[in-house]
Amino acid sequence: xRLFDFSLKTNGFDIDKAKITLSEIHALNDSEFVAYILNxxxxxxxxxxxxxxxYKTFGKSIDVEDWNSxxxxxxxxxxxxxxxxxxxxxxxxxxxxxxxSGSSGDPFIFAKDKWCHAMTWAEIMNxxxxxxxxxxxxKQARFYGIPLDKKxxxxxxxxxxxxxxxxxxxxDLSDSAFKKALLKFKKTEFDFINGYASPIVQxxxxxxxxxIILTTICPSLxxxxxxxxxxxxxxxxxxxxxFGVPVVNEYGASELDLIAFQxxxxxxxVNSETLYVEILNEGGKVLPNGExxxxxxxxxxxxxxxxxxxxxxxIGSLSKxxxxxxxxxxxxxxxxxxxxxxxxxxxxxxxxxxxxxxSVIENDxxxxxxxxxxxxxxxxxxxxxxxxxxxADKEELITKEMGRYLEPGIRVSFERVDKLKRTKxxxxxQFVSNL
Numbered sequence: 001x002r003l004f005d006f007s008l009k010t011n012g013f014d015i016d017k018a019k020i021t022l023s024e025i026h027a028l029n030d031s032e033f034v035a036y037i038l039n040x041x042x043x044x045x046x047x048x049x050x051x052x053x054x055y056k057t058f059g060k061s062i063d064v065e066d067w068n069s070x071x072x073x074x075x076x077x078x079x080x081x082x083x084x085x086x087x088x089x090x091x092x093x094x095x096x097x098x099x100x101s102g103s104s105g106d107p108f109i110f111a112k113d114k115w116c117h118a119m120t121w122a123e124i125m126n127x128x129x130x131x132x133x134x135x136x137x138x139k140q141a142r143f144y145g146i147p148l149d150k151k152x153x154x155x156x157x158x159x160x161x162x163x164x165x166x167x168x169x170x171x172d173l174s175d176s177a178f179k180k181a182l183l184k185f186k187k188t189e190f191d192f193i194n195g196y197a198s199p200i201v202q203x204x205x206x207x208x209x210x211x212i213i214l215t216t217i218c219p220s221l222x223x224x225x226x227x228x229x230x231x232x233x234x235x236x237x238x239x240x241x242x243f244g245v246p247v248v249n250e251y252g253a254s255e256l257d258l259i260a261f262q263x264x265x266x267x268x269x270v271n272s273e274t275l276y277v278e279i280l281n282e283g284g285k286v287l288p289n290g291e292x293x294x295x296x297x298x299x300x301x302x303x304x305x306x307x308x309x310x311x312x313x314x315i316g317s318l319s320k321x322x323x324x325x326x327x328x329x330x331x332x333x334x335x336x337x338x339x340x341x342x343x344x345x346x347x348x349x350x351x352x353x354x355x356x357x358x359s360v361i362e363n364d365x366x367x368x369x370x371x372x373x374x375x376x377x378x379x380x381x382x383x384x385x386x387x388x389x390x391x392a393d394k395e396e397l398i399t400k401e402m403g404r405y406l407e408p409g410i411r412v413s414f415e416r417v418d419k420l421k422r423t424k425x426x427x428x429x430q431f432v433s434n435l
Contacts, residue, residue, distance in 0.1 A: 002136035007162040008121060012114045013096075018122035025273045033325050040300040041276060045070065048306040052087040055306045072284055072296060073310045075100075075108060082109045082305075090304040100255055110255040113304035119274050120257045127261040127271075131223040131248065133192050139220075140165035141185065143195030143203070145427070166190075170199040171422065173368075178206040182217070189220040193243070197229040198428040200239060202368055207242040215244030225250055228427055230332075232358065251332060253312055256299050260329040270318070270327035274300050277327060278309070279318055292317040292333060340433060342407050343377045353431060356405045357382060360398050361390070371420055374433040379411045385420060 008015040028036055045064055048055040058077065063069040078085065082092065095111040112120070125135055132138075142165045146156050160167050166188065168181050181203065193200060207214060215221050224243050227250040239247045249268060251260040256275060263269045270277050276298040279287045287293045295314040299307040319328035340348050353372050361367045361384065370384035380402070384390070399412040422428050 003162050004135040004164065007159075008118065013118040013121065014115065015118050015121055015125075018115070018118035019125070021119065022122045022126060022273060030325060037272070037276065037324060041067065041298065044298065044300055044302075044306075045308060047303055048087065048308065051089075051303070052085075052306055054085045055308070058306075059308075068286075070309050072280070073306070073308060075311075075313060078108045078110070082111060085305055086111060087304055087306075095304045098254055100253075110307075111305040112255075112302050116299070116301040116303065119301045123271055123274055124258050127250075127258060128192075128225070130261075130264055131192070131225075131246070133223065133225075135163065138164065138191035138222075139189055141188075141190040141193045142167045143170055143193065143199045145170055145196075145422070165194075168195075168199075170196055173199055173202045173419075175206060178203055182207075182210075182212070185214060185218040185221075188218070190218055191220055191222050193221070193224040195226065196427055197226040197231045197235065198369060198430075200224065200226055201235045204235075204239045204242040205368060208238065212242070213244045214242060221245050223248055227252060230430065234358075251329065253297075256297055256307060256310070256312070259295075259297065259312075267319075268329040270322075270329050272325060272327055276300065277318070277329075279316065280311075287317075289318045289322050290320045290330065292331070295332075340374050340380075340431070341377060341435060343409060344407055346407060348406055352405065353380060353402065356401050357398055360394065360401055366390070369420060369428070371429065372431050374431075374435060377435070378409055379413070381413045381415060383415045383417050383420060385418065386416060389416060390414060 005015050025033075025036065042064060045059075045062065049059060049062065049064070058073070059071060061069060061071070082097070086095070090111065090113060092111075095113055096117040097109060097111050099109050128135065140163065142160065144167060146153060146167060146169070156167070166184065168184075169177065221243065223245050224239055225248045226239075231247075231249050236247045236249075249262045250258065251268070252258040258271050259275065259277065260268045260270045278296045278298075279289075279291065279293040280296050281287055281293045292315060294311055295316050296309050296311050297307065298309055314332060316332040317330045319330040322328045340353060342348065357370070357372065361370060361382075366388055367384050367386040367390065370382055373381045373383070375381055382398070395412070395414055399410070402410050402412055420428060
């Protein structure tokens with residue numbers, strides 16, 4: 001029995017119909033696809049202007065024929081009771097309800113109608129199939145968080161069973177935990193690894209210390225797919241070396257869909273079937289491909305709740321090679337609230353600090369992971385997990401490099417900890433500004 005499909009259908013998500021619809025979209029020729037995009041944009045705006053009182057108020061000045069007249073929606077606009085944001089004939093009992101992770105600092109409850117959620121899963125399953133992964137038959141090694149309350153915990157475990165996956169805790173990244181994980185890989189024919197980048201990187205580091213290539217003990221493994229956190233190229237190289245399989249980068253948002261997925265040509269291909277992705281400047285103007293700006297997304301199929309020109313809170317750019325049919329995400333720099341302000345007034349992406357420090361702090365394998373906090377304009381704290389203390393000369397080198405890459409006069413303090421703080425979902429936020 002195809003348990004995963006069965007579980008979706010049991011919950012009212014018509015996955016069979018969604019797969020057919022997606023295949024019909026793929027069959028469109030280029031001119032038909034352009035017409036499809038234009039029609040979906042116009043249809044979803046018109047629908048919410050007719051049937052959603054929240055959106056009617058939000059988009060009073062919209063001209064349906066003028067896409068640029070549509071206001072940008074942010075997470076702050078959505079931080080009000082879900083009942084006030086649902087479209088006509090939708091309620092908490094006939095939609096898919098969930099809550100964003102809060103990694104952006106602006107969590108909120110969102111809704112999808114059941115057809116929209118079925119299309120989301122059709123899209124995800126299509127992309128994973130690029131790597132010969134079938135959610136109904138492929139065994140997943142899952143590195144995700146899990147609710148700690150009893151009801152939430154067992155609900156997730158039941159979903160894991162239906163989804164043919166085994167969940168490894170991301171809250172315990174000790175060698176003893178990884179030793180147990182390794183035993184599970186020896187006994188189980190896992191087809192793929194899926195989860196947050198940072199704990200999977202830690203597992204790869206453990207394997208390197210033990211001089212183990214994962215496919216030598218789990219030869220069924222085909223691919224590792226990471227999501228939700230930044231993936232650095234040196235981490236990707238480490239994982240591919242220690243796992244013996246390709247590492248694929250996924251970019252998604254629970255309130256929307258899968259946004260981009262690395263294809264077999266190593267391109268970060270944007271989902272153009274169920275979403276419309278734009279890159280805008282601070283003034284809301286569409287930027288040319290190749291230029292970096294705010295990632296703004298429209299969901300084509302969500303009639304229960306509007307996500308139209310929705311600023312997801314990320315900064316990125318599309319490749320100059322992008323087309324309407326096949327947009328390519330060139331890079332994802334970080335979140336808009338991950339910006340560091342320096343004493344001179346200069347601004348820098350917080351991940352710049354993380355990347356500069358990473359190049360120095362991890363080269364000897366002593367430090368397993370770390371995060372950076374901005375405490376003042378000129379003061380940054382690095383909290384880290386390591387086997388031994390960081391030598392004074394290395395601390396001095398890190399401080400010097402931070403000043404060289406950014407600006408002189410930056411103070412850096414260091415704090416060695418047993419464990420880094422993760423979000424309730426289990427994600428590691430690599431840079432935090434406390435200004």
